[in-house]
Amino acid sequence: MSEVYVEEVCKQYREVQALDNITCTFEDGQLTVLVGPSGCGKTTLLRTIAGLIEPTSGAIYIGKRRVDGVPPWERNIAMVFQSYALYPHMTVFKNIAFPLEATRTPKDEIKRRVVETARILQIENLLDRKPRELSGGQMQRVALGRAIVRKPEVFLMDEPLSNLDAKLRVVMRAELKHLQTQLGVTTIYVTHDQAEAMTLADKLIVMNAGRIQQIGRPEELYRHPRNIFVAGFIGSPPMNFIEVQYDPTARALVGTGFQYPLGPRWLDLLRNRPAGTLILGIRPESIQVSNTPSPGVVPASVYVMEQLGREILLDVKIGPQTLRAFVPADTRLQMGQDVWLQFHEDALYLFDPETEVSLSWKE
Amino acid sequence: MAVLFIIPALIFVTLFMYYPIVQTFIYSFFSLHRTADWLNAQFVGLQNYIAVMKSEAFRGAFGFTLYYTVMTVAFELAIGLGMAIATFSVHPRLRGILRAVLVVPWAIPPIVSAMLWRWLFHADAGIFGYLLMATGLVSRPPAFLTDPTLAVHSIIVASVWKNASMMGILLLAGLASIPQDIYDAAKVDGARTWFRFRRVTLPLLLPTILVTVLFRSLWALRMFEESYGLTGGGPGTTTDTLSTFAYKYFFTYARFGVGSAYAMVIFLMVVMVAIVYVNRVKGNLRFKE
Amino acid sequence: MNEQSSNGRRDLKRWVLEGLVTLAIVGFCLGPLYWIFATSFKQMGTEYVIPPEFWPSRPTLQAYAVILGIQAPGAEQASQEGALKGTTEVKASPHLNFLIPVRNSLIVSTTVAAGALLLASLAAYAISRLRFRWKIQSLMVLWVAGLLPAVIVIAPTFVLMRSLNLLRTLLAMILPNIAYNIPLTTWLLAVYFSQLPWELEDAAKMDGYRPLQIYRKVILPLSTPGLFSAGIFAFLGSWGEFMLASAVTMGVMEVQTVPVAILNLSFEYRYQWTWISAAICLSVALMVLIALVFQRWVIQGLTAGSVKY
Numbered sequence: 001m002s003e004v005y006v007e008e009v010c011k012q013y014r015e016v017q018a019l020d021n022i023t024c025t026f027e028d029g030q031l032t033v034l035v036g037p038s039g040c041g042k043t044t045l046l047r048t049i050a051g052l053i054e055p056t057s058g059a060i061y062i063g064k065r066r067v068d069g070v071p072p073w074e075r076n077i078a079m080v081f082q083s084y085a086l087y088p089h090m091t092v093f094k095n096i097a098f099p100l101e102a103t104r105t106p107k108d109e110i111k112r113r114v115v116e117t118a119r120i121l122q123i124e125n126l127l128d129r130k131p132r133e134l135s136g137g138q139m140q141r142v143a144l145g146r147a148i149v150r151k152p153e154v155f156l157m158d159e160p161l162s163n164l165d166a167k168l169r170v171v172m173r174a175e176l177k178h179l180q181t182q183l184g185v186t187t188i189y190v191t192h193d194q195a196e197a198m199t200l201a202d203k204l205i206v207m208n209a210g211r212i213q214q215i216g217r218p219e220e221l222y223r224h225p226r227n228i229f230v231a232g233f234i235g236s237p238p239m240n241f242i243e244v245q246y247d248p249t250a251r252a253l254v255g256t257g258f259q260y261p262l263g264p265r266w267l268d269l270l271r272n273r274p275a276g277t278l279i280l281g282i283r284p285e286s287i288q289v290s291n292t293p294s295p296g297v298v299p300a301s302v303y304v305m306e307q308l309g310r311e312i313l314l315d316v317k318i319g320p321q322t323l324r325a326f327v328p329a330d331t332r333l334q335m336g337q338d339v340w341l342q343f344h345e346d347a348l349y350l351f352d353p354e355t356e357v358s359l360s361w362k363e
Numbered sequence: 364m365a366v367l368f369i370i371p372a373l374i375f376v377t378l379f380m381y382y383p384i385v386q387t388f389i390y391s392f393f394s395l396h397r398t399a400d401w402l403n404a405q406f407v408g409l410q411n412y413i414a415v416m417k418s419e420a421f422r423g424a425f426g427f428t429l430y431y432t433v434m435t436v437a438f439e440l441a442i443g444l445g446m447a448i449a450t451f452s453v454h455p456r457l458r459g460i461l462r463a464v465l466v467v468p469w470a471i472p473p474i475v476s477a478m479l480w481r482w483l484f485h486a487d488a489g490i491f492g493y494l495l496m497a498t499g500l501v502s503r504p505p506a507f508l509t510d511p512t513l514a515v516h517s518i519i520v521a522s523v524w525k526n527a528s529m530m531g532i533l534l535l536a537g538l539a540s541i542p543q544d545i546y547d548a549a550k551v552d553g554a555r556t557w558f559r560f561r562r563v564t565l566p567l568l569l570p571t572i573l574v575t576v577l578f579r580s581l582w583a584l585r586m587f588e589e590s591y592g593l594t595g596g597g598p599g600t601t602t603d604t605l606s607t608f609a610y611k612y613f614f615t616y617a618r619f620g621v622g623s624a625y626a627m628v629i630f631l632m633v634v635m636v637a638i639v640y641v642n643r644v645k646g647n648l649r650f651k652e
Numbered sequence: 653m654n655e656q657s658s659n660g661r662r663d664l665k666r667w668v669l670e671g672l673v674t675l676a677i678v679g680f681c682l683g684p685l686y687w688i689f690a691t692s693f694k695q696m697g698t699e700y701v702i703p704p705e706f707w708p709s710r711p712t713l714q715a716y717a718v719i720l721g722i723q724a725p726g727a728e729q730a731s732q733e734g735a736l737k738g739t740t741e742v743k744a745s746p747h748l749n750f751l752i753p754v755r756n757s758l759i760v761s762t763t764v765a766a767g768a769l770l771l772a773s774l775a776a777y778a779i780s781r782l783r784f785r786w787k788i789q790s791l792m793v794l795w796v797a798g799l800l801p802a803v804i805v806i807a808p809t810f811v812l813m814r815s816l817n818l819l820r821t822l823l824a825m826i827l828p829n830i831a832y833n834i835p836l837t838t839w840l841l842a843v844y845f846s847q848l849p850w851e852l853e854d855a856a857k858m859d860g861y862r863p864l865q866i867y868r869k870v871i872l873p874l875s876t877p878g879l880f881s882a883g884i885f886a887f888l889g890s891w892g893e894f895m896l897a898s899a900v901t902m903g904v905m906e907v908q909t910v911p912v913a914i915l916n917l918s919f920e921y922r923y924q925w926t927w928i929s930a931a932i933c934l935s936v937a938l939m940v941l942i943a944l945v946f947q948r949w950v951i952q953g954l955t956a957g958s959v960k961y
């Protein structure tokens with residue numbers, strides 16, 4: 001079991017910079033999730049750690065050992081693929097035994113460990129089957145079994161659940177988390193699904209366009225996003241963004257049709273800032289919607305209502321801009337009706353329109 | 364209605380392929396010397412076949428045909444597999460070059476290939492003889508095409524050259540159809556190159572290898588041009604195949620009955636392999652009903 | 653396997669290894685052709701010099717000139733030929749003209765490709781797009797024909813051509829070769845047609861089009877690449893056909909195709925390897941060029957043709 005350290009890794013494809021100066025640590029025994037939109041370089045980074053891709057520059061350490069240049073079969077890692085990549089011509093037993101056979105483990109020990117692994121994953125009754133006779137969930141378990149059987153230093157998983165149907169995905173997600181905690185093996189997990197990332201991760205690494213955007217625990221990223229990208233990516237439905245003008249003399253943010261007076265905390269943060277455009281961010285779950293106006297609220301009108309059962313997801317319009325907010329399920333509202341939105345000051349985010357960095361961000 | 368679309372093709376194929384087979388079958392029971400008018404010819408029953416079976420020449424040709432088929436297909440498979448793996452493994456830029464180059468021997472008509480090799484194997488000025496001499500292996504150029512043993516193997520060499528790359532192309536397609544993830548999984552599972560090849564690549568390629576070998580055997584069994592162009596069957600009849608004999612009986616000796624008996628033997632051999640082959644691939648011959 | 657290391661030394665070693673492997677394969681596939689190519693530029697007689705020149709020190713187009721009938725095989729050469737044969741007889745050879753077989757082959761192959769495409773595309777359309785009974789059976793009948801050896805059909809075909817009075821004509825090669833190429837072209841086109849979207853056809857049907865119109869106005873225009881690729885196979889296949897061509901042309905120069913002409917040339921002038929080499933180069937140049945230019949289609953067709961597993 002060991003820590004994985006990636007130092008200043010770049011990967012250049014002909015025109016695309018798939019990885020742009022990536023430096024990060026994957027702590028020993030923890031489950032770290034690499035998350036980001038499709039095409040941001042997650043798979044490339046994972047495969048670079050696996051040794052399936054050599055980086056253009058930079059260094060990779062597994063434990064104390066520098067591994068870039070070391071072929072994958074000498075890295076003592078295990079990988080779970082999105083396609084599962086089971087060997088179609090081998091039985092489940094043979095599939096799970098393959099990594100042990102490749103590393104010349106004695107026969108009786110192979111048998112013992114495969115059976116033990118199958119027991120942990122509850123697939124003992126499938127050992128004689130071929131992959132094509134398995135369901136998606138069963139293939140998933142076999143792929144996991146093949147990964148854990150050799151007790152590797154690191155597990156690498158590339159969207160391992162995305163080929164399962166939604167229900168099974170949730171079940172497997174929980175099992176995976178349980179298994180990982182039990183085994184305590186350093187795990188790097190790739191997904192584009194932020195909800196999956198949030199539920200699984202000890203630590204999250206958010207990537208975009210080949211760069212790391214932010215690293216932190218799930219709730220940290222949710223509470224303190226470093227920039228507009230992370231703020232918009234983490235959380236569902238995503239954070240609302242409105243363009244506003246900062247007016248230092250009025251000590252307020254001015255938007256179309258509303259003026260939002262700033263409290264002492266924000267005024268302090270904005271002390272040295274000249275008047276100008278800012279991006280205001282507010283999460284849907286932090287907006288309070290009321291039928292009646294009161295001081296400091298933002299007027300809006302109901303545009304669309306989506307009944308979710310527990311609550312209603314509301315699309316409201318402020319001038320040309322649309323915001324999303326939640327109201328209790330029994331709230332009586334009509335389309336086009338005027339409502340007033342209250343943004344709690346503590347739930348507010350402000351971003352610089354140029355750098356997109358949060359004004360309340362501290363390294 | 365739809366049948367109207369198929370009928371023209373069926374007519375052509377029937378007229379020039381299926382009907383002549385029946386004809387050849389009938390010919391083989393008649394004595395057709397310098398004629399092919401079987402309605403007025405003498406029915407001889409199985410005599411053509413008996414004569415053929417009894418002749419030393421037939422046994423030689425039969426043996427050579429089988430030996431040739433086994434040898435060429437084996438060497439073509441080995442070399443083709445090597446070339447396919449090499450092409451698959453090299454850098455994409457080199458891969459492009461190799462794929463193009465592999466097509467070249469296939470594109471050369473068989474008889475032209477035979478002529479080409481006749482020059483390479485030329486007894487006085489052939490490049491192979493010269494190279495063997497230059498390396499000091501022999502003191503004078505070997506008689507590649509006139510020594511019985513050498514002639515047999517010269518033909519095999521020429522055929523392997525002509526067909527190995529085609530085999531390579533087919534195997535390359537087989538290699539490429541194995542998902543990259545499977546190779547990658549084997550790598551991270553700790554399998555080294557040889558282990559990966561033996562335990563993953565080769566077993567997954569086996570169905571392709573089988574189909575390719577059957578396919579090539581279908582053509583090797585009827586081999587004609589290589590022998591006809593390279594040695595003309597010589598020395599003596601050492602390199603005569605069943606096909607060259609059939610052809611010679613038809614168009615040199617004008618004995619259509621005996622020639623047809625030879626042709627039927629080839630036909631039966633090809634049909635036997637074809638049955639296995641068709642059974643393997645007929646699953647792929649499927650279209651929406 | 654596709655990734656290159658950034659590590660300099662490993663990289664270099666790998667490049668050298670890959671380069672050598674590539675060279676070996678290129679040498680294997682092109683080496684024999686190179687030798688014929690080099691020979692075709694040698695001065696008459698120098699092709700027999702030992703040690704052989706790997707590239708002629710004084711390259712000449714003489715052999716090509718003779719082959720194409722621009723230069724008569726003169727007395728000087730003929731006597732040399734005689735000397736080599738060990739006879740003193742000096743034969744005044746007539747003008748050669750290799751352009752005649754090339755022309756014949758072009759006519760035969762083009763007509764065969766066109767004919768096979770026409771018949772095969774009709775059949776392929778029905779097989780891939782229409783419903784009818786005996787579909788798989790008809791496909792099998794067409795396809796299995798492609799596995800049959802030519803030697804089993806050659807004698808009756810010869811007899812048929814004789815009774816039709818077609819011996820020593822190009823038509824005697826064209827008609828059977830269309831049939832020989834139908835199995836593969838039908839299969840390739842059926843695979844191609846089956847991959848076209850069905851929506852277009854459904855739309856055409858709703859507009860009241862009949863199958864023949866759909867075939868002409870929808871399927872064919874959309875299938876140019878498929879037709880081209882199948883056409884290449886028919887063209888190359890009939891260009892190289894030897895057994896039938898040799899039988900039905902019966903030694904008549906005027907109707908010989910390239911393969912037959914080359915074999916005859918080598919019987920007639922068996923000591924003039926510069927000429928034979930030139931003829932071989934001329935006749936394979938076009939084939940090799942087609943194969944190289946349309947390499948991707950050829951590879952796809954070959955794979956589909958062996959009914960890829």
Ligand SMILES: Nc1ncnc2c1ncn2[C@@H]1O[C@H](COP(=O)(O)OP(=O)(O)O)[C@@H](O)[C@H]1O
Binds near residue numbers: 039
């Ligand atoms: N072999 C390759 N050649 C060229 N570009 C590639 C290759 N592999 C990935 N890329 C590019 O690198 C970027 C990152 O890809 P990837 O790591 O697969 O993204 P993700 O897994 O986050 O969806 C993409 O823009 C992709 O197009």
Ligand SMILES: [Mg+2]
Binds near residue numbers: 039042043
């Ligand atoms: Mg990915």
